Structure formats: structure tokens, C-alpha cells
Amino acid sequence: MFRSRFQKISQSPxxxxxxxxxxxxxxxxxxxxPASRPDAASAASLGLDEKxxxxxxxxxxxxxxxxxYDIEYETGxxxxxxxxxxxxxxxxxxxxxxxxxxxxxxxxxxxxKRCLIVGGPGRGKTATAILMGVLAGYGLRDIKRAIxxxxxxxxxxxxxGNPLPADLVGAESMDNIRIAWRKWLGxxxxxxDEYNRIPxxxxxxxxxxxxxxxxxxxxxxxxxxxxxxYLTANDDAGGGTYPVIEALQDRxxxxxxxxxxxxxxxxxxxxxxxxxxxxxxxxxxEIIFNEGELDRISDQILEVVIPPQIRRRVEFFCSHFEFxxxxxxxxxxxxxxxxxxxxxxxxxVVRQDTGKDKLKDLGSQTRNGVSVRTxxxxxxxxxxxxxxxxxxxATLDDVRQLLPFVLHDxxxxxxxxxxxxxxxxxxxxxxxxxxxxxxxxLSCGEYDRLDLDRDDPVARLEREFExxxxxxxxxxxxxxxxxxxxxxxxxxxxxKIYGHIFDDVLKLKYLHQRYTNYLRWRQWQG
Numbered sequence: 123m124f125r126s127r128f129q130k131i132s133q134s135p136x137x138x139x140x141x142x143x144x145x146x147x148x149x150x151x152x153x154x155x156p157a158s159r160p161d162a163a164s165a166a167s168l169g170l171d172e173k174x175x176x177x178x179x180x181x182x183x184x185x186x187x188x189x190x191y192d193i194e195y196e197t198g199x200x201x202x203x204x205x206x207x208x209x210x211x212x213x214x215x216x217x218x219x220x221x222x223x224x225x226x227x228x229x230x231x232x233x234x235k236r237c238l239i240v241g242g243p244g245r246g247k248t249a250t251a252i253l254m255g256v257l258a259g260y261g262l263r264d265i266k267r268a269i270x271x272x273x274x275x276x277x278x279x280x281x282x283g284n285p286l287p288a289d290l291v292g293a294e295s296m297d298n299i300r301i302a303w304r305k306w307l308g309x310x311x312x313x314x315d316e317y318n319r320i321p322x323x324x325x326x327x328x329x330x331x332x333x334x335x336x337x338x339x340x341x342x343x344x345x346x347x348x349x350x351x352y353l354t355a356n357d358d359a360g361g362g363t364y365p366v367i368e369a370l371q372d373r374x375x376x377x378x379x380x381x382x383x384x385x386x387x388x389x390x391x392x393x394x395x396x397x398x399x400x401x402x403x404x405x406x407x408e409i410i411f412n413e414g415e416l417d418r419i420s421d422q423i424l425e426v427v428i429p430p431q432i433r434r435r436v437e438f439f440c441s442h443f444e445f446x447x448x449x450x451x452x453x454x455x456x457x458x459x460x461x462x463x464x465x466x467x468x469x470x471v472v473r474q475d476t477g478k479d480k481l482k483d484l485g486s487q488t489r490n491g492v493s494v495r496t497x498x499x500x501x502x503x504x505x506x507x508x509x510x511x512x513x514x515x516a517t518l519d520d521v522r523q524l525l526p527f528v529l530h531d532x533x534x535x536x537x538x539x540x541x542x543x544x545x546x547x548x549x550x551x552x553x554x555x556x557x558x559x560x561x562x563x564l565s566c567g568e569y570d571r572l573d574l575d576r577d578d579p580v581a582r583l584e585r586e587f588e589x590x591x592x593x594x595x596x597x598x599x600x601x602x603x604x605x606x607x608x609x610x611x612x613x614x615x616x617x618k619i620y621g622h623i624f625d626d627v628l629k630l631k632y633l634h635q636r637y638t639n640y641l642r643w644r645q646w647q648g
Contacts, residue, residue, distance in 0.1 A: 129406045132179040137512045170419045171512055177257055177409040182224045185401030186246055187387050191219040193523045226378045226527055227254055229506040232419045236351040236373055241380025248315055251352035255311040256405045259412050268306035272319035274363045278327045282337045296341040303344045307337055310349045317353040319363040329370045375499045377530035426505040427515045439565040442484040442621035444491025448474040458490050469538055478618050480540045485621040487541050489534040496532045503528055526558035579609045580626045587633055591640050599637045606634045
């Protein structure tokens with residue numbers, strides 16, 4: 123009775139407003155008949171996105187006590203309340219909202235990225251990672267034995283495997299030495315517990331597996347399958363027995379916080395003790411995914427559309443941060459990366475007065491920019507979020523909710539910025555997730571103020587260029603060159619350089635060069 127109660131899954135549909143998934147044509151469909159579609163397949167026709175939602179709601183309502191609906195969506199007016207002297211705002215979302223501690227590891231499972239779960243001991247970090255392994259179809263014993271527990275004595279052999287002793291004695295070359303590889307390397311869910319306690323040299327071996335999906339030992343290579351990674355640490359800074367090497371930290375795609383335990387749920391804990399309830403042993407078979415289903419979900423997620431107007435706002439947001447005017451004399455080198463490579467103290471460079479309002483300049487709040495890898499990761503998780511919600515297109519809310527978790531360890535705050543000295547922003551020094559969401563809101567506000575949806579000369583020139591150069595006359599090419607120069611002249615006389623202007627100027631310089639080269643080619647033709 124107790125077991126059946128805790129194995130009950132949410133009734134379909136979990137999201138009544140979800141759009142029906144489009145089914146991609148497959149030649150195999152032509153050969154399917156009534157006999158080839160058993161009842162099990164009919165049940166699965168609800169859609170893998172619905173199965174994913176069922177898995178989420180079973181975990182959040184039954185398995186993991188996480189009453190924190192911090193990923194908020196609104197479909198209409200929502201009730202709001204303020205508490206305390208600091209007027210903390212509490213919103214009761216009018217739309218279906220979610221717990222990041224449960225949802226983001228689940229999305230990481232289907233997009234096969236690298237998720238870091240941070241939080242104090244005993245908050246369910248490892249338990250959540252184990253649940254993801256069970257949902258992927260692994261036996262509980264297999265997934266537990268495959269967990270790599272970080273500790274100061276961990277060697278590369280402990281992590282990857284050992285050469286066979288007989289081969290070490292009798293082999294005439296390195297190629298003849300066989301390796302007894304660790305079984306976890308071949309799994310599609312990989313769990314590294316307390317990764318910041320692993321010695322630096324062993325971290326380098328782990329980096330190769332995480333980044334390139336292969337392990338190397340004594341010139342022998344083991345090709346690993348694409349996998350969903352779960353790493354745990356007890357604090358946000360990644361501090362542990364050993365500092366985490368920068369390259370390894372950069373490979374982490376998304377950061378999830380394990381929040382505190384709400385004492386109003388002590389009754390649930392007591393019930394689990396009395397009934398010996400262990401969620402990982404009671405996962406309903408209906409929400410366990412096989413390898414083929416995970417592959418199909420991954421493909422379906424990539425089909426989700428990010429509309430141009432949403433992509434443009436992401437571009438605008440990311441453009442604020444890399445530009446650093448005092449870093450160089452040539453525009454292309456005016457970046458924070460130039461400062462980093464120089465070895466000069468960052469604060470010493472950026473404190474030079476350029477006449478810009480540092481409260482208005484969003485780029486003054488960070489010590490670095492957004493990398494290509496980060497952008498790719500953001501788009502993948504935004505697509506996954508929209509897919510989970512049953513939508514064919516991502517929305518601005520999807521970006522706003524996912525962006526802080528993806529950029530958590532990627533965008534480094536410059537705490538000496540005047541922005542953080544404002545009394546209303548003091549808490550943002552500590553709460554990085556709220557700071558990133560606030561930063562995105564400020565960027566969207568500036569985007570609206572500039573009215574870039576209607577008046578974006580770079581977008582207009584880009585659309586003209588995308589029509590192609592084939593058949594373009596010299597007169598038309600020269601007209602585009604004149605227009606590019608006109609826009610640049612207008613900006614140079616009326617604006618200071620901010621990050622988004624920096625990227626726009628470089629894009630126009632690129633277009634100008636393409637048209638210039640085209641004209642030279644036309645003239646060479648005669």
C-alpha cells in the first residue's frame with residue numbers, strides 16, 4: 123500500500139496547455155501497421171516531453187523535498203507581497219513554476235551536459251545525482267558503485283584504471299599494454315562527488331574525459347560515450363582540498379544550488395523513517411528512460427526554435443561585457459581578455475576614467491565576457507526548458523529563468539564596480555543568481571529604450587548582406603559601403619563606446635571589408 127502510494131505518478135497531461143509535439147517523418151513509418159504498434163507504444167504516444175514532466179513532478183512531489191519554486195512563470199496577474207524592512211517581494215506565480223534543484227539536473231540528463239550541484243552536506247546533492255542515473259535506466263547498485271568520490275589521495279589510476287600486470291612485465295612496446303579501464307567510463311550518467319577534493323594532476327585527467335569524451339593511460343585510449351555529468355561541491359566558490367583548475371571549471375555547463383531544508387516538512391522526514399522510504403528504490407518504471415528515448419529527446423530539443431527577436435536580446439545582453447576601452451589603442455584588442463593576458467591587475471586598468479557613466483555601463487559589473495561555449499550551452503538549455511514546458515518556440519522568460527544558472531560560474535562579478543556600492547544592490551554581491559537575472563533585466567530595459575526591435579541599422583545592413591553577393595552590381599556594393607560609413611559617422615559623433623556599440627562597430631567593419639573585397643574582385647574581372 124505504502125509503496126504504491128509513493129510510486130504514483132502525475133496524471134496526464136501535467137501541462138494542459140502544452141503544444142502537441144510535431145512528429146518527424148521516418149521511412150520506417152511506411153512499414154508500420156497495426157501489428158507493429160503495441161499498447162506500450164500507444165501509451166508512449168503522449169510524447170516524451172510529457173514523460174519528462176511526469177518524471178519531474180514525481181521527484182518534486184514525492185522523492186526530493188524541495189518546496190522552492192524559484193523558476194517562476196506568469197500567465198496573467200500574480201499576487202505579490204512584501205515582507206520586512208527590506209521589502210522582500212514574494213510572488214505567487216500565476217503560471218506553472220518549478221524547483222531549479224529538481225528541474226535543472228533533469229534537463230541536464232536529456233541534453234547530456236555537465237551539471238555542478240553545490241550546497242552544504244546532507245542537502246541531497248548526491249541523492250539527486252543518483253536519481254538521475256536511475257531515471258536513465260541504470261540499476262541502483264551500478265550507479266552507486268560508479269560514483270567517483272573525490273579525496274586527496276585519488277590517483278589517475280584510481281580514476282581511469284590500471285595496466286594489466288602481466289602486460290607490464292612481458293610487453294615489448296606501450297601498444298601491447300592492455301588497460302583494465304574503470305567501468306564508470308562507459309556509462310551515460312557520470313557522478314563525481316566532491317570534485318574539488320581531487321588532486322590537481324588527477325583533475326587534468328578528469329578534464330580530458332569531461333571535455334573530449336576519452337580517457338588516456340600509457341598511450342592507450344578509451345572512447346567514452348556522450349554522457350550527462352553530475353559533480354558536487356559543498357560551496358559555490360569551488361574551494362576544497364585542492365583548488366579547481368580553471369579549464370575544468372570552465373567545462374561546467376550549469377550550476378544548481380541545493381537549498382536549505384524547510385522545517386515545515388519534518389513530518390515528511392518522519393514518515394520516511396517510519397516506512398524506510400528510499401526514493402531511489404521506488405522510482406516508477408513508467409518514468410524510466412531507455413537509451414533510445416534519451417537520444418530522441420535530445421534530437422527533439424534541438425528542433426525547438428529560438429525566434430530571431432529572442433536571439434537578438436541574448437546577443438545584446440552578451441555584448442555588454444567583453445569590451446574594455448583602456449585595454450588597448452586598437453579597437454579589436456579593447457577587451458577584458460587582453461587585460462587578463464597582460465597579467466596587470468584588472469582593477470588598475472578599469473579604474474581609468476573614460477567619461478562613461480559606470481552605473482549605466484553594464485559591462486562595468488563584470489571582470490570578463492561571455493565565451494562561445496557559454497552561449498552554446500545557454501541556447502541548448504533554453505531549448506530544453508521550452509521543450510519541457512511543451513512549447514515549440516522558446517520565450518524571453520525561458521532565457522531569463524535559465525541564464526543565471528548557466529552563467530553562474532562563467533560571468534565573474536567585478537565587486538569594485540560602483541553598481542555594487544548602491545545600498546539597494548548590496549545583497550547582489552552575495553546572491554549571484556539574483557544579480558545575473560537583474561543584469562539581464564537591465565539589459566532588456568536598455569534594449570527597449572534604444573528601440574532596437576524597430577530601429578537597428580546593423581540588423582538592416584546584415585539582412586541586405588545575407589541576400590548574397592552573387593549578381594550584385596558595383597553600384598549596389600558601393601551604396602552599401604556608403605551606408606555603412608554613414609552609420610559609423612553618425613555613431614562616432616554622438617555616442618560614447620559601450621559594449622553593444624563595440625560589437626556593432628566590429629560587425630560593420632566586417633561587412634565593409636566583405637563588400638570591399640567583392641568590389642576588388644569585380645574590378646579584377648574587368
